[in-house]
Amino acid sequence: MELHINGKLYTVNCDASEMLVWVLRDDLGLTGTKMGCGAGICGSCTIHINGTPVRSCITPASAAAGLEITTIEGLATILPDGTEKLHPLQQAFIDEQVPQCGWCMSGQIMTAASFLKGNPQPTADDIDAALANNYCRCGCYVRIRTAVERAAEALQEAT
Amino acid sequence: MLIVSLFRLSSKNINRAITNHHFFQDPTMSEPIQNNVNEEPDFGKRPKAKSSRRTFLISAGVGVLVVGIGGKLGWEYLRKNVTAIAEKRAPSAKVPDEPFAWFTVNADNTIVFHVPKIEMGQGIHTSLAQIAADELDADWNTFHVVQADTAQGFDGGTQNTFGSVSVAALYAPIREASATVRETLRQAAARRLNTTAENIVAKNSVMALRTDATKRLTYGELVAGQQGKWTLAKNAPLKAAKDFTMIGKSIPRVDIRDKVTGRAIYGLDARLPNMLYGAVARAPRYGAKLKSAQAGEVATMKGVVKVVIENGFAGVVAERRSIARAAAALIQCEWEGGVTQSQDAFDALTHVPDDKNNAVAIQEHGSVGEHRAERDVIAQYKTSIAVHAHLEPQAALADVRIKGKIVEGITIFASTQTPSMVCSMVAEALGVDKEKIIVKPTYSGGGFGRRMGFDVGVEAALLSRAVGKPVHVGWTREEEMRYGFYRPPTHHVLRGNVGSDGKIATFEHEIASGDVLLSFASFAGGAVAGAVADAFGVDPGALVGALSEYDVPHLRVLSHRVKLPFLTASWRGLGLMPNVFARESFIDELAHSAKKDPMQFRLEHLPDTELGRRYRAALEQVKKMSAWNTPPEVGRARGVAFCLQAHTVAAQVAEVSVTDGRLKVHRVWAAVDPGMAVNPNGAIAQMQGAIVMGLSSIFHEKISFKNGIAEAKNFDDYPLLTLPQVPDITVELMTSSDVPHGMGEVGIGPIAAAVGNALFALTGKRMRELPFALEALA
Ligand code: FES
Ligand code: FES
Numbered sequence: 001m002e003l004h005i006n007g008k009l010y011t012v013n014c015d016a017s018e019m020l021v022w023v024l025r026d027d028l029g030l031t032g033t034k035m036g037c038g039a040g041i042c043g044s045c046t047i048h049i050n051g052t053p054v055r056s057c058i059t060p061a062s063a064a065a066g067l068e069i070t071t072i073e074g075l076a077t078i079l080p081d082g083t084e085k086l087h088p089l090q091q092a093f094i095d096e097q098v099p100q101c102g103w104c105m106s107g108q109i110m111t112a113a114s115f116l117k118g119n120p121q122p123t124a125d126d127i128d129a130a131l132a133n134n135y136c137r138c139g140c141y142v143r144i145r146t147a148v149e150r151a152a153e154a155l156q157e158a159t
Numbered sequence: 160m161l162i163v164s165l166f167r168l169s170s171k172n173i174n175r176a177i178t179n180h181h182f183f184q185d186p187t188m189s190e191p192i193q194n195n196v197n198e199e200p201d202f203g204k205r206p207k208a209k210s211s212r213r214t215f216l217i218s219a220g221v222g223v224l225v226v227g228i229g230g231k232l233g234w235e236y237l238r239k240n241v242t243a244i245a246e247k248r249a250p251s252a253k254v255p256d257e258p259f260a261w262f263t264v265n266a267d268n269t270i271v272f273h274v275p276k277i278e279m280g281q282g283i284h285t286s287l288a289q290i291a292a293d294e295l296d297a298d299w300n301t302f303h304v305v306q307a308d309t310a311q312g313f314d315g316g317t318q319n320t321f322g323s324v325s326v327a328a329l330y331a332p333i334r335e336a337s338a339t340v341r342e343t344l345r346q347a348a349a350r351r352l353n354t355t356a357e358n359i360v361a362k363n364s365v366m367a368l369r370t371d372a373t374k375r376l377t378y379g380e381l382v383a384g385q386q387g388k389w390t391l392a393k394n395a396p397l398k399a400a401k402d403f404t405m406i407g408k409s410i411p412r413v414d415i416r417d418k419v420t421g422r423a424i425y426g427l428d429a430r431l432p433n434m435l436y437g438a439v440a441r442a443p444r445y446g447a448k449l450k451s452a453q454a455g456e457v458a459t460m461k462g463v464v465k466v467v468i469e470n471g472f473a474g475v476v477a478e479r480r481s482i483a484r485a486a487a488a489l490i491q492c493e494w495e496g497g498v499t500q501s502q503d504a505f506d507a508l509t510h511v512p513d514d515k516n517n518a519v520a521i522q523e524h525g526s527v528g529e530h531r532a533e534r535d536v537i538a539q540y541k542t543s544i545a546v547h548a549h550l551e552p553q554a555a556l557a558d559v560r561i562k563g564k565i566v567e568g569i570t571i572f573a574s575t576q577t578p579s580m581v582c583s584m585v586a587e588a589l590g591v592d593k594e595k596i597i598v599k600p601t602y603s604g605g606g607f608g609r610r611m612g613f614d615v616g617v618e619a620a621l622l623s624r625a626v627g628k629p630v631h632v633g634w635t636r637e638e639e640m641r642y643g644f645y646r647p648p649t650h651h652v653l654r655g656n657v658g659s660d661g662k663i664a665t666f667e668h669e670i671a672s673g674d675v676l677l678s679f680a681s682f683a684g685g686a687v688a689g690a691v692a693d694a695f696g697v698d699p700g701a702l703v704g705a706l707s708e709y710d711v712p713h714l715r716v717l718s719h720r721v722k723l724p725f726l727t728a729s730w731r732g733l734g735l736m737p738n739v740f741a742r743e744s745f746i747d748e749l750a751h752s753a754k755k756d757p758m759q760f761r762l763e764h765l766p767d768t769e770l771g772r773r774y775r776a777a778l779e780q781v782k783k784m785s786a787w788n789t790p791p792e793v794g795r796a797r798g799v800a801f802c803l804q805a806h807t808v809a810a811q812v813a814e815v816s817v818t819d820g821r822l823k824v825h826r827v828w829a830a831v832d833p834g835m836a837v838n839p840n841g842a843i844a845q846m847q848g849a850i851v852m853g854l855s856s857i858f859h860e861k862i863s864f865k866n867g868i869a870e871a872k873n874f875d876d877y878p879l880l881t882l883p884q885v886p887d888i889t890v891e892l893m894t895s896s897d898v899p900h901g902m903g904e905v906g907i908g909p910i911a912a913a914v915g916n917a918l919f920a921l922t923g924k925r926m927r928e929l930p931f932a933l934e935a936l937a
Binding site for chain 1: 416418480550602605840883
């Protein structure tokens, strides 16, 4: 099976029913995508397929074949000089010092990135609703809220 | 002993080291990890495999210095520290027998700080690095923090990470070690610049002449130019607080970039070439023992490498994780024993008994018995069984290397809070000397007490030994919910009365709790420690937060140990949340019985001691922050509570409303006195996180057993608090000391009572159970 991930082409040899999260993590070593529940509840495993947020723990790899997969590893931009330019959300999560253990963060950021594309000027309630199904056991929620607001502003300024 | 090892890096390595902060990857030692199939990951190799790349400028014997702290987990630890824990002090620092190394100062002027404590989210790598870099006058940009493994030489007590004591216990030892290195380098600079040490100024990893800053040598140049052995400076003076450049500043976390880019490596992410995946057969009842197992057709399933059945253990090694799990579930197992009861049996056990013969008085003065009165207020409180729900399931990658039948060495990568305990558990399970085992702690995706005593390391090691290849085992959420250990249930009976002078005359608090720390005595110390623990009668962990802060003439706190047939142990704050919830809610009940403002009532009952003054300051502060004396908007009410833990005082006010029978917590204000905060923003994050975790316990968290097994399998049955339920949280830090106290847990103490007290003020309904019986609001 061929998978397009972060602009690269990967060939994997596994059952079509294998969940994408394990293909990414175990077959391809892309461990930036995390796993917290394996049941579509916690959001840790969120990636984008053709720009839409998807829970990779309940998405069979075959469902993504031929489509554009983006994981946290592909969210930043690599500039021509080789330096990494973080996505405004990643930058905002640093500026607000959001992560504690960090396990949920890929999922939070991927969920928020897709949300802000569709809703560039969100209210606080919009943000709460958009991230309502992303767990953070360390309780970084207050900062997540602020960081998403901050990233929204940064994205507005950039456009 | 501290051995300052000195290496030169190739320039390629330096660049990589600076752009890659995989913390457990010592940048001086080998290439950074590429966790990518295109390049073979190599982080599992021991550093010495690459020693040819480095130039040893000066090898062993460069410098020797003894600094450290002691304290081991298990019975010895408990015995020595029971008083300390009960009195809420951190275990004290003492010199260990083992040598260990804190720093590697490199010729390229980079410094590697080998940090013993585990980063579980609490920001400990950053705080400890700040302390070291400040005292060293090191350049922060070239100061690298690397997780020490168990071969680094730190003893288990220094490495194990729990109880909010990491900063408090290591603050002085790290400063002393750092100051010694700094002064040693200053003396070397003085020799090289033909002057005396007083004329040399240390700053940003450079030693310069005070009168002419162009005459300067970097720490790296001093290291590179050193002839012969180093003599370490003696009695190196510590910096004055006014000269701190890093301590007390909100320095950004050292792990943050890796955590927003997905590069941070945790136990579940550990990878080695040729690794396989393992899974273990699980019993249908908690604690059931494997009587017999038959591999049957599982052995020939496609992708199965080996079915391992030995000594009460049945597991599978397979090429893929999914195959290992499916196969493990198909092994035909016969189980015996184990828990059979359902929740009502445990509820009945978790009860303050009428018979006080086995109770231990942990705090007593005056005579409560003689001052009981008709008007006594009596109330009972309860807290549920809960899981830790750390979001990264526990995971370990074990690489057992065997020759013939002999185990030559074992390396284990694991997200554990207690690497030395993993070492002991694996040594015992495999019958291998501890010296042959190296545990390399990774980042942990949350710990909260669950990563102490760490079953998955043993499972991965047993499976790896069976196939002679690295095997990774990562638990599922279901395994976490059903086969780990739990926050013990508690029951509290409180009784007291307020005299006609408006003062509390008597206060009694009886606590019945499942074990918290004694369980580890049998975990780590075998049957003997378990038996001693049984005779001990009181669990120091269950008593955290149990001592009353109030000045009351007749007071008694009694503890009853509840023995449950399933394992209960550490959970964030140990006894703190249940004990403070019960006491601070009950104090509110007494205040209302005396028709007093609950804030004022508390302020009128504080002891005239140094602690009492700190309580007062925190309460006054949170009173001001929350504008306590200005009523909230209509339909809302506020509640207050406070506590002390790990020497830190936390006072909180919560503001709530109820709409259509649904509780909403709008705001929480917290005034916190941690002595001083090494990293204020990090301390605030801990307070915010602990408040959220406490709120989650208020709203949701409850495990119940049915026929010997937890009913919840995943988060659909055991939800956690999410963003829409999270209030605005305002935290203010206060300074009362020149040394830092604990910050990781204290915030979880007052929150349940603060919210419950607010709810009572609003509705007249008293919440006496965790989670709250919110249906009562409808
Ligand atoms: S791991 Fe996919 S939603 Fe939890
Ligand atoms: S940072 Fe630990 S779960 Fe969110």
